Amino acid sequence: MSAVANTQAAHSGQHHADLHHHKESFISKYIFSHDHKMISKQFLITAIVMAWVAMIMSVIFRLQIAWPGESFAFTHFFLGEKWAPGGVLSSSMYLALVTIHGTIMVFFVLTGGLSGTFSNLLIPYQVGARDMASGFINMLSFWFFLAASIIMLSSLFVESGPASGGWTVYPPLSALPQAIPGSGTGMTLWLFSMVLFVAGSLMGSLNYIVTIMNLRTKGMKMTRLPLTIWAFLLTAILGVLAFPVLVSAVALLIMDRMMGTSFYLSEIHIAGEALDHMGGSPILYQHLFWFLGHPEVYIVILPAFGISSEVISTMSRKPIFGYRAMIGSLMAISFLSFIVWAHHMFISGMNPFLGSVFVFTTVLIAIPSAVKVFNYITTLWRGNIIFSPAMLFSIGMVSTFIAGGLTGIILANSALDIQVHDTYFVIAHFHMVMGVSAIFAMFAGIYHWFPKMYGRMMSTKLGYLHFWVTFICAYGVFIPMHYVGLAGGPRRYYNYTEFPMFNGGVADLNVIISIFAIIGATAQILFTYNFFRSIFSGQKAVQNPWHANTLEWTTPWSISMATGLVRSLPFTVGLTITASPVSWKTTCPRTCPWKTAKRSIKQRRNLMGMSALLCGHFRLYPPMRPALIVFMLCWLPAKAQLLDSLALFAEQTPRFVLKLDSRGSFISNSNVSIMGVKAGLEYAGRFQYGLGYSFLWSPVEKPRTVDGVAAVSTTLRLGYFTPYVEYAFYQRGPWEARIPVQFGIGSGSLVYRDAKDRKQRTARSFLLLYEPSMTIQYRFLKYFGANAGWGYRLLLVRTGLDERLSAPTYVLGLKVFFGDLWKDLNK
Amino acid sequence: MTTLLIFAVIVLAFLVVMRLHRVSDLAAALRGEREELIPEKDNRTSGRLMWVIGAIYLVFFTWVPIHFKSVFLPPPASTQGVWIDAMYHFNWIMLGIVFYATNIALFYFSGKYFHRPGKKAFWYPHNNRLELLWTAIPAMVLIVVIIYGLSVWNKITAAPAPGTMAVEVYAKQFDWTIRYPGKDKQLGATDFRLINGDNPLGIVTGNSVKTRLAELQADLEKAEADLVAQAEVQPQDQLAKMEEHISHIRRQREGIMNLETLMKEDIAVNGGNSTYLHGADDQVTKEFHLPQNVDVELLIRSQDVIHSAYLPHMRAQMNAVPGMVTRIHLVPTITTDSMREVTNNPEFDYILLCNKVCGISHYNMQMPLTVEKPGAFKVWTILLPTFENRAKADEPAPADTVKTQVAAEAKADSTTTEMKQH
Numbered sequence A: 001m002s003a004v005a006n007t008q009a010a011h012s013g014q015h016h017a018d019l020h021h022h023k024e025s026f027i028s029k030y031i032f033s034h035d036h037k038m039i040s041k042q043f044l045i046t047a048i049v050m051a052w053v054a055m056i057m058s059v060i061f062r063l064q065i066a067w068p069g070e071s072f073a074f075t076h077f078f079l080g081e082k083w084a085p086g087g088v089l090s091s092s093m094y095l096a097l098v099t100i101h102g103t104i105m106v107f108f109v110l111t112g113g114l115s116g117t118f119s120n121l122l123i124p125y126q127v128g129a130r131d132m133a134s135g136f137i138n139m140l141s142f143w144f145f146l147a148a149s150i151i152m153l154s155s156l157f158v159e160s161g162p163a164s165g166g167w168t169v170y171p172p173l174s175a176l177p178q179a180i181p182g183s184g185t186g187m188t189l190w191l192f193s194m195v196l197f198v199a200g201s202l203m204g205s206l207n208y209i210v211t212i213m214n215l216r217t218k219g220m221k222m223t224r225l226p227l228t229i230w231a232f233l234l235t236a237i238l239g240v241l242a243f244p245v246l247v248s249a250v251a252l253l254i255m256d257r258m259m260g261t262s263f264y265l266s267e268i269h270i271a272g273e274a275l276d277h278m279g280g281s282p283i284l285y286q287h288l289f290w291f292l293g294h295p296e297v298y299i300v301i302l303p304a305f306g307i308s309s310e311v312i313s314t315m316s317r318k319p320i321f322g323y324r325a326m327i328g329s330l331m332a333i334s335f336l337s338f339i340v341w342a343h344h345m346f347i348s349g350m351n352p353f354l355g356s357v358f359v360f361t362t363v364l365i366a367i368p369s370a371v372k373v374f375n376y377i378t379t380l381w382r383g384n385i386i387f388s389p390a391m392l393f394s395i396g397m398v399s400t401f402i403a404g405g406l407t408g409i410i411l412a413n414s415a416l417d418i419q420v421h422d423t424y425f426v427i428a429h430f431h432m433v434m435g436v437s438a439i440f441a442m443f444a445g446i447y448h449w450f451p452k453m454y455g456r457m458m459s460t461k462l463g464y465l466h467f468w469v470t471f472i473c474a475y476g477v478f479i480p481m482h483y484v485g486l487a488g489g490p491r492r493y494y495n496y497t498e499f500p501m502f503n504g505g506v507a508d509l510n511v512i513i514s515i516f517a518i519i520g521a522t523a524q525i526l527f528t529y530n531f532f533r534s535i536f537s538g539q540k541a542v543q544n545p546w547h548a549n550t551l552e553w554t555t556p557w558s559i560s561m562a563t564g565l566v567r568s569l570p571f572t573v574g575l576t577i578t579a580s581p582v583s584w585k586t587t588c589p590r591t592c593p594w595k596t597a598k599r600s601i602k603q604r605r606n607l608m609g610m611s612a613l614l615c616g617h618f619r620l621y622p623p624m625r626p627a628l629i630v631f632m633l634c635w636l637p638a639k640a641q642l643l644d645s646l647a648l649f650a651e652q653t654p655r656f657v658l659k660l661d662s663r664g665s666f667i668s669n670s671n672v673s674i675m676g677v678k679a680g681l682e683y684a685g686r687f688q689y690g691l692g693y694s695f696l697w698s699p700v701e702k703p704r705t706v707d708g709v710a711a712v713s714t715t716l717r718l719g720y721f722t723p724y725v726e727y728a729f730y731q732r733g734p735w736e737a738r739i740p741v742q743f744g745i746g747s748g749s750l751v752y753r754d755a756k757d758r759k760q761r762t763a764r765s766f767l768l769l770y771e772p773s774m775t776i777q778y779r780f781l782k783y784f785g786a787n788a789g790w791g792y793r794l795l796l797v798r799t800g801l802d803e804r805l806s807a808p809t810y811v812l813g814l815k816v817f818f819g820d821l822w823k824d825l826n827k
Numbered sequence B: 001m002t003t004l005l006i007f008a009v010i011v012l013a014f015l016v017v018m019r020l021h022r023v024s025d026l027a028a029a030l031r032g033e034r035e036e037l038i039p040e041k042d043n044r045t046s047g048r049l050m051w052v053i054g055a056i057y058l059v060f061f062t063w064v065p066i067h068f069k070s071v072f073l074p075p076p077a078s079t080q081g082v083w084i085d086a087m088y089h090f091n092w093i094m095l096g097i098v099f100y101a102t103n104i105a106l107f108y109f110s111g112k113y114f115h116r117p118g119k120k121a122f123w124y125p126h127n128n129r130l131e132l133l134w135t136a137i138p139a140m141v142l143i144v145v146i147i148y149g150l151s152v153w154n155k156i157t158a159a160p161a162p163g164t165m166a167v168e169v170y171a172k173q174f175d176w177t178i179r180y181p182g183k184d185k186q187l188g189a190t191d192f193r194l195i196n197g198d199n200p201l202g203i204v205t206g207n208s209v210k211t212r213l214a215e216l217q218a219d220l221e222k223a224e225a226d227l228v229a230q231a232e233v234q235p236q237d238q239l240a241k242m243e244e245h246i247s248h249i250r251r252q253r254e255g256i257m258n259l260e261t262l263m264k265e266d267i268a269v270n271g272g273n274s275t276y277l278h279g280a281d282d283q284v285t286k287e288f289h290l291p292q293n294v295d296v297e298l299l300i301r302s303q304d305v306i307h308s309a310y311l312p313h314m315r316a317q318m319n320a321v322p323g324m325v326t327r328i329h330l331v332p333t334i335t336t337d338s339m340r341e342v343t344n345n346p347e348f349d350y351i352l353l354c355n356k357v358c359g360i361s362h363y364n365m366q367m368p369l370t371v372e373k374p375g376a377f378k379v380w381t382i383l384l385p386t387f388e389n390r391a392k393a394d395e396p397a398p399a400d401t402v403k404t405q406v407a408a409e410a411k412a413d414s415t416t417t418e419m420k421q422h
């Protein structure tokens, strides 16, 4: 079958390229391209540039650690007299370099670079789609990424230096320019860059998810997807769930920096002055950051797993061992990765009991990791291994993952972590398990799919040399590093000369590490040279050089189906994502491009029509919904702060509160209001919980067919109990910001009047609702509070009510503080 | 200079490799060859290399800790350190077995099964029993690891018995300050707004509140006078800044006045037990001593950013977080002197270092810790000036009065200390 498809595709591809060549300008082809292949190349090349920047930084600071205080022309060349007076790296620039090195490697190379390149390249190919669901969003995601990269790099040139509090930018250090010069303009740029980065990465992720879920070709069931696609899908889901939390953490940090709020700051006396900030908690930031941060490390490693699975199975000429177990372990890892974040905070001062819980979940994550390793090894067993450079890198990846995964178990034990937290042991752990593994998988992907990207082969000889030198150097760098950590060597130290205990063996180890690091870094010239040279003069590739059997190799490399066809208008962008489930199902587009073209034209008309329709109902503009959900997720972990303050609140005597609660919302396009009463207890004016009852107040009527009689007017009834918690996370003067979250448990039904005018029920259903929201309240005249806010109501169960109950909600209300009134009246 | 040379040589070597590669490519093109993608020869070499380099890797991995034995920390000097080290041994053994087994399998299989012409791979897509087995076994082993780990963690973080000696460890950019509770064995209350040159920890006493208020009053008057004087000359935004500064001082003053009221109320209610009365006899010092074999609780605070109090020899660490008090509870078991003998290093000192990046001099935020016999410790603490008397202590005290005082107090306290010993 594939042979036929190939020749056919080859023809149409050729034809197609001719057809469109003259229409495309340089700009639309290479710069503002909507084509997934071009975008993947853009990501890749940006990432290579960024990786070089970050790697040169690492060489500079490794020189300093191994030979402290010595002068290096290399350092001086890159940093100049200001940051390296006399060729000696300055202490503030040292911290800036480790910070920017970490940020670039984790976010720009291993997240943007790895997912951006390979998700874009492989998803449409391997699921058999024409292109990504939205070429335009895809283009935007790259441009946001590029803008973020440029801003990050530009922070290297500001007067006070780039951000220098470590890649985790913990406040108060990152919040106070008095604390470290890098927390001035440099930090502002860092934060700004991260916001853009997250925006871009969200656009990418949504696109990947929609494409995989909706644009699979006929017969491409979820259980037949290549493991690469499974990995990219789960990565994208992790990204969508985790990244908004980083944005909220960053947003709060920006407010602390610029508007004098105190989310993270309290009781600080710095530079001879007591600050006004009171009541915040630096630990809140750590919760928020690691709630992203830990899934983030899996966002890095999952695509790496996907790539190495594919390469190992292809090149050992065997199916991957335990395909389903591989998917299962990917899923288990993804799920667990959301409930382990506080293992980075065992000694942050959080409650030790909380620590125990996270020990448990963290150690569990080693189980699916172990399963993956065993399955890789079994795939190699009795294989017929062809050692392409990609295969070597994939095997290397498994090896480094083993080393890093095992030290993970040490760190996961809070008692052991006491000793090595924030030492070089942690650095060694995550470089093995994330840094080296993911970079190896990225190399594997590049060597393997280079023929698909550029139609040429990279040199295998240089590839071999590149692999062995890199592999040896990676171990040469990171094995000794474990022992520096076990010796108590702290990370982020400019030098160790001030400590006699680090002057003997540790200093020797540091020299060994740095020498390997320098050789390893230099070896990357081989790769870079090989890469760029092969683009122009590599050996011409045959269509399926590795004899793989995934779909991407069934078309010649030059085929360019999508370019020029998908040109969605900006305002249909959001739409394509939500509208796609209905209209974007395509069947086998590769073999019948003319059909796709026709469909796409028809579709454009559809989209225009729909968007006109939606402008009329602006309030329900569908893209709002994913946006809202994403935004709501931001606020959830703000509640993490509760964990630390609950105990304090419980010591206070509670006050009784009684509330009348009216909310506006939408049910299937119509505006409704929902009334409720609530009674609860409030602690310390901040934390409230209680129970209420809510019911649908305004009539929702619709003609329906009941018992075969058409157009009977039916009315919707809803009533549910609402356990709720409410937390005021910000209080200043009369202003207060609260996050009320309620659950709804009750029932709904459709009611009509029968021929005898008796009330009858046609459908009845159990309801389970989840309703997070956020309100701002202004208190005036002592007894009154005006409040406004918005939220989202999510229906968690399926109902037979034929109404869309999930919708945004809004709250506009007046509160009367009866309690205070009562007290004053009784005076 | 030599490193630069080495560096240049390495770069040159790579350049040469590339040129050679280019030449061989061109030569091949001239001969009109179009070689197979991965020739048999390369497969065989790579397979062999997998064995060789794999073996070298495992040897290197084993060699480093043996050769660099000297970097390891000396035996743990606290009770919790002993537990933690025992746990390390257990975990290293478990993980070591897994490490060698998986790596050997990985490199051995990759080296053994390289492609040979005519060979076919073994079709083996899955085996549920095997997969179940290697899910269940790690799960069971890890459960053991968790249970052991949590039992140690719970022991380490258990709340200390009431009456345990408390010592404050106070972090600021870029040094440590220690506070001992003094005669009443209780640390007094603190407030960050009271911090000034004279009161680095912001200890609350009637006097310190009064001095600070007076200071702020003077600041305020000066700032207001400045504003009036500069009103004509300075640009608008500068004036706004000055006004902001004035209101900042006012807020500070208000805060302290609230504190004063609170203090008075508390003293009225609790009398001598009020935490505001414990500060006067606290002893603030730049030296860190702990008694051997005595339960101590370190209360850790920070003045500005997050620091981390790390005592590698005690296997203890805890972050210092502004706005919060964090704790380490430990029993030092080996005196500095005995440790000097054990390590055969007369210069040896325990060390308290900062292990959370806190600014440009983070790398040198350290303080030696001396562990000594309880008697010696007692003598040493009694000689420390108290917070209230620190000014007087600067004047040399008549030698014999101090001596008699020390002797008397040491005698009085020795009974209680012994009771607390382990």
Ligand code: HEM
Binding pocket: A168, A297, A298, A300, A301, A343, A344, A362, A363, A365, A366, A369, A404, A405, A406, A407, A408, A409, A411, A412, A413, A417, A420, A421, A422, A426, A429, A430, A433, A434, A435
């Ligand atoms: C076997 C599974 C793993 C376990 C049990 C584990 C456990 C841990 C623990 C407990 C820490 C915190 C150590 C500390 O700060 O004191 C940590 C740090 C870290 N881990 Fe893992 N880990 C595992 C796998 C991974 C993977 C797969 C990645 C990345 C792909 C990763 C990346 C990191 C990073 C980046 C850090 C350090 C972050 C920082 O402080 O800068 N880990 N790991």
Ligand SMILES: [Cu+2]
Binding pocket: A293, A294, A297, A340, A341, A343, A344
């Ligand atoms: Cu983690």
Ligand SMILES: [Cu+2]
Binding pocket: B307, B308, B354, B355, B356, B357, B358, B359, B362, B363, B365
């Ligand atoms: Cu520090």
